[in-house]
Amino acid sequence: MRILLVGAGGVGTAVTRIAVRRPFFEHFVVADYDPARAASAVAALGGDPRFVAARVDASDRGAVRALLAEHRCDVLLNATDPRFVPPLFEAALAAGADYLDMAMSLSHPHPERPYEECGEKLGDAQFARAGEWEAAGRLALVGIGVEPGLSDVFARYAADELFDEIDEIGVRDGANLTVEGYDFAPSFSIWTTIEECLNPPVVYERERGWFTTAPFSEPEVFDFPEGIGPVECVNVEHEEVLLVPRWIDAKRVTFKYGLGDDFISKLKTLHDLGLDRTEPVVVGSARGPVAVSPRDVVAAALPDPATLGDRMRGKTCAGTWVTGTKDGARREVYLYHVVDNEWSMKEYGSQAVVWQTAINPVVALELLATGAWNGAGVLGPEAFAPRPFLDLLVEYGSPWGMREGH
Numbered sequence: 001m002r003i004l005l006v007g008a009g010g011v012g013t014a015v016t017r018i019a020v021r022r023p024f025f026e027h028f029v030v031a032d033y034d035p036a037r038a039a040s041a042v043a044a045l046g047g048d049p050r051f052v053a054a055r056v057d058a059s060d061r062g063a064v065r066a067l068l069a070e071h072r073c074d075v076l077l078n079a080t081d082p083r084f085v086p087p088l089f090e091a092a093l094a095a096g097a098d099y100l101d102m103a104m105s106l107s108h109p110h111p112e113r114p115y116e117e118c119g120e121k122l123g124d125a126q127f128a129r130a131g132e133w134e135a136a137g138r139l140a141l142v143g144i145g146v147e148p149g150l151s152d153v154f155a156r157y158a159a160d161e162l163f164d165e166i167d168e169i170g171v172r173d174g175a176n177l178t179v180e181g182y183d184f185a186p187s188f189s190i191w192t193t194i195e196e197c198l199n200p201p202v203v204y205e206r207e208r209g210w211f212t213t214a215p216f217s218e219p220e221v222f223d224f225p226e227g228i229g230p231v232e233c234v235n236v237e238h239e240e241v242l243l244v245p246r247w248i249d250a251k252r253v254t255f256k257y258g259l260g261d262d263f264i265s266k267l268k269t270l271h272d273l274g275l276d277r278t279e280p281v282v283v284g285s286a287r288g289p290v291a292v293s294p295r296d297v298v299a300a301a302l303p304d305p306a307t308l309g310d311r312m313r314g315k316t317c318a319g320t321w322v323t324g325t326k327d328g329a330r331r332e333v334y335l336y337h338v339v340d341n342e343w344s345m346k347e348y349g350s351q352a353v354v355w356q357t358a359i360n361p362v363v364a365l366e367l368l369a370t371g372a373w374n375g376a377g378v379l380g381p382e383a384f385a386p387r388p389f390l391d392l393l394v395e396y397g398s399p400w401g402m403r404e405g406h
Contacts, residue, residue, distance in 0.1 A: 001024060001025040001026065001074060001075060001365065001368070001369040002025065002026060002027040002028075002071060002072055002073045002074050002075070003019075003025055003027070003028045003029065003073060003075050003076075003077060003365065004029045004031060004064075004067060004068055004071065004073040004075070004076045004077070004097075005028065005029065005030050005031065005077045005079055006031050006032070006056060006058050006064065006076065006077070006078055006079060006080055006084075006088055007031075007032060007058070007078065007079030007080040007084075008030050008031070008032035008034075008037045008038045008040075008041040008053075008079075009032075009037070009079065009080075009189075009304075009306055010304070010305055010306025010350070010351070010354035011079045011102065011145075011354045011357050011358050012030070012032070012041065012079035012358075013040075013041045013044075013306065013350065013354075014348065014350040014354045014355045014357070014358035014359075015077065015079060015358040015361065015362055016028070016030055016041050016042070016044075016045060016051065017044070017045070017348045017349065017350060017358075018348065018355075018358055018359050018362045018396070019362050019365075020045045020046075020048050020050075020051070022362065022366060024365070024366045024369040024370065025050065025365070025369060026050060027050055027052075027071060027072075027073070028050050028051045028052075029051075029052055029053075029054050029067065029071050029073060030042050030051060030052070030053050030054070031053070031054040031055065031056040031067060032055065032056070033055065033056070033057055033058065034055075035053065035054075035055040038053040038054060038055065039053040041053070044349075052071075054067060054071075058078075058080045058084040058087060058088055059084060059087050060087070061087045061090055061091045061094070062091075064076070064087065064088060064091035064092075064095075065091045065094050065095045068091065068092070068095040068097050069095060073095075073097055074097055074098060075092075075097055075098040075099070075100065075365065075368070076088060076091070076092040076095075076097050076098070076099050076100070077100045077101075077361055077365065078099070078100065078101040078102070079102065079358075079361075081103070081189055081191050081192055082103040082104065082105065082106050082192065082195065083106070085101055085103065085104060085105045085106070085125075085126070086105060086125060088101070089101070089105070089126060089129075089140060092138075092140070093129070093132060093133060093136060093138060093140070096136065096138065097138065098138050098139045098140070098141070098368070099138075099139070099140040099141070100140075100141045100142075100144050100361050100364060100365065101141075101142055101143065101144070102143065102144060102145030102148075102149065102357060102360075102361060103143070103145070103148075103192065103239065104122045104123035104126055104142050104143055104148075104239050104242070105122065105123055105124065105125040105126050106122065106195065107119065107120055107121050107122045107124075107199060107202075107237065108120040109199065109200055109212075110200075110212070114200050114212065115200050115212055115213060115214045116211060116212060117211060117212060118202060118210050118211065118212055121202065121210060121242050122202070122237065122238075122239050122242045123142060123143070123239060123242050123243070126140065126142055126378050127378050129378060130377045130378040131377075133376060133377045133378050134376050134377040136376075137376050138376060139368070139374075139375050139376055139377065139379065140377070140378045140379070141364060141368075141375075141379055141380075141381070142239075142243075142378060142379070142380055143239045143240075143243055143380050143381065144360055144361050144364045144381055145357040145358075145360055145361065146318045146337065146356045146357045146359075146360055147171060147173055147238065147240065147255075147318050148238065148239035148240045148243055148380070148381070149357075149360040149361070149364075149381055150318060150337055150360050150381075150389075150393075150400075151171045151240055151318055151319065151320045152240055152243055152244060152320075152380055152381035152382050153381050153382075153384075153386045153389050153390065154319065154320035154322075154335035154336075154386070154400075155169050155171075155240070155244050155248055155320050155322070155382060156247070156248065156381065156382045156384070156385075156386040157335065157386035157387070157390060158320065158322040158333065158335060159248045159249070159250075160385075160386060161387075162322070162326060162331070162333060163322060163324040163325065163326050163331060164324070164325055164326055164327065165324050165325045166248070166249065166250040166251070166322060166323070166324040167250070167251045167252065167323045167324045167325075168250060168251060168252040168253070168254065168321075168322070168323050168324075169240075169244055169248065169250045169252075169253045169254075169320060169321075169322050170252075170253070170254045170255070170256065170320070170321045170322075171238065171240045171241075171254070171255045171256070171318075171319070171320050171321075172222045172224075172233055172256055172258075172319055172320075172321050172334070173233070173255075173256070173257045173258060173317070173318050173319070174222060174224040174228055174231035174233060174257075174258030174316075174317055175224075175228060175231075175258065175314060175315060175316040175317060175353075176224075176227070176228045176229065176231075176314040176315060177312055177313065177314040177315070177316055177341060177352070177353070178312070178313050178314055179308050179311050179312050180311040180312075180313070181311055182303065182308075182311070184262075184263075184266055184302070186302065186305060189299070189305065190298060190299050190302050190305075191295055191296070191299045193267075194267065194270065194276045194295055194298070195237075196236050196237050196238060196257075197215060197216075197236050197237075197257070197259065197264075197267050198215055198267060198270075198271050198276050199215070199237040200212035200213065200214070200215065200237065201213050201214075201215060201217060201235035201236050201237045201238075201255070202237055202238075202241045202242065203235065203241065203252070203253070203254055204241050204242075204244070204245045204250075204252065204253040204254075205251065205252050206249075206250070206251045206252070210241070210242070210245075213235055215234075215235075215236075216234040216235065216236075216259070216264055217234065217235045218234065218235050218254075218256070219232055219233070219234050220232070220233055220234075220256065221233070222256070222258065222321075224258070224317045224319075224336075225317065225334070225336055225338065225401060225403055226315060226317070226338045226401075227315065228314075228315055228317055228338070231258035231260070232258065232259075232260065232261075233256035233257060233258045233259075234256055234257065234259060234264070235254065235255070235256055236255055236256065236257040236259075237255075238255035238257075240253070240255050241253050241254065241255050243380035243381070243382060244380075244382060246380065246382070247380065247382035247383055248382055250324075270298060274294060275294045275295065275297070275298050276294070276295055276298075277293070277294045277295060278293050278294075278295050278296075279293065280292055280293050281293075281294060305351065305353070305354065306350075306351070306354060308351055309341065309344075309345045309349070309350065309351030309352075310345065312341045312345075312351050312352065313341060313342070314340075314341060314352075315338050315339065315340045315341065315352065316338070316339055316341070316352045316353050316356060317336055317337070317338045318336065318337050318356060319334050319335055319336030319337065320334070320335045320336075321333070321334045322334075322335070331404075332404065332405055333402055333403065333404055333405075334402070334403045334405075335400065335401070335402050336400065336401050336402070336403070337356065337393075337398070337400045337401070338401070339352040339353075339355060339356040339398070340352065344356075347397075359393070359396060359398055360393075362396075363389055363392050363393055363396060364381075364389070366392060367384075367388055367389060367392065372385075372388040372392075373385070373388065373389075
């Protein structure tokens, strides 16, 4: 397998640190708009000749396609933020390469009823192209990070092995992470966090299909395992709700994120001030008027999450809570994956949140390389057998767990 990774930020760099320990690929191009960042990621790998650095503008379809051709890559792994999904998705198809991402094409709220009805949903633009991918015999595996990704694999595993009928599949994400020296320092991309948390959350119900609610709706306290404990979680827009019902029969699908009152209040303030906007505004400067995106300014003003690992303490948990029946009896399970920041920093030099995201596309790439997973079209993780993925995750040294009950 010959791989092009686009994006050498926190997640992309963690991908390389995980992949370098595995033998399933022969060539791995690490590409970024900032060539120094790509070079730094490669230099940290101890001189492994399989890795090379390159510069590419992720928004330039032609340049990405040319890079795929130059290095004869047969798969593109997208580790950029969701703004760059369309050009990378299209470049891979044009180049005859497979494609993986960890976040799907962006949504657009319903113009009149944003908190009741869906407009363009996450991933709609990609699923609209599924026929072209099938006709080309190529695979676009979408949403294969941790959430979405591993959480979807858990949902498939629950449907296949743990339940006869499913009432609800509820992805629940929580942590007890702290960052020393900062009152507000998100452990993941603030650009993506704003997008997820301030867009109308989507809920799926079998009788209604997909519909939306107000941001931060339906708060509940969820007790997370391995010492994290109770965390209040709220509805957030996320890909699992758009992926799971395409392959798994469930009465209801939700995604709730443990944000906390302080984080929610700061996000609301950003929204009230218009600082969550992506459309550029014109501001004056010594060199004259310049157009800048308010959300990009917020991201630039906050510390890079990839640099916070040494200051972070605690654990992060991603998991899938499932209720239903098995053999006529009621059942409730929570399938989960916990990463301790101290461990991930010591073992890989990557903070827990980005490392937990990065391991899953590497596992998926290995399954595709060995033929344990295969397919064509635009597919989510639910479309594949879950057991090979979960077994390989354990082989990578990152076990998952299951708890009966809430």
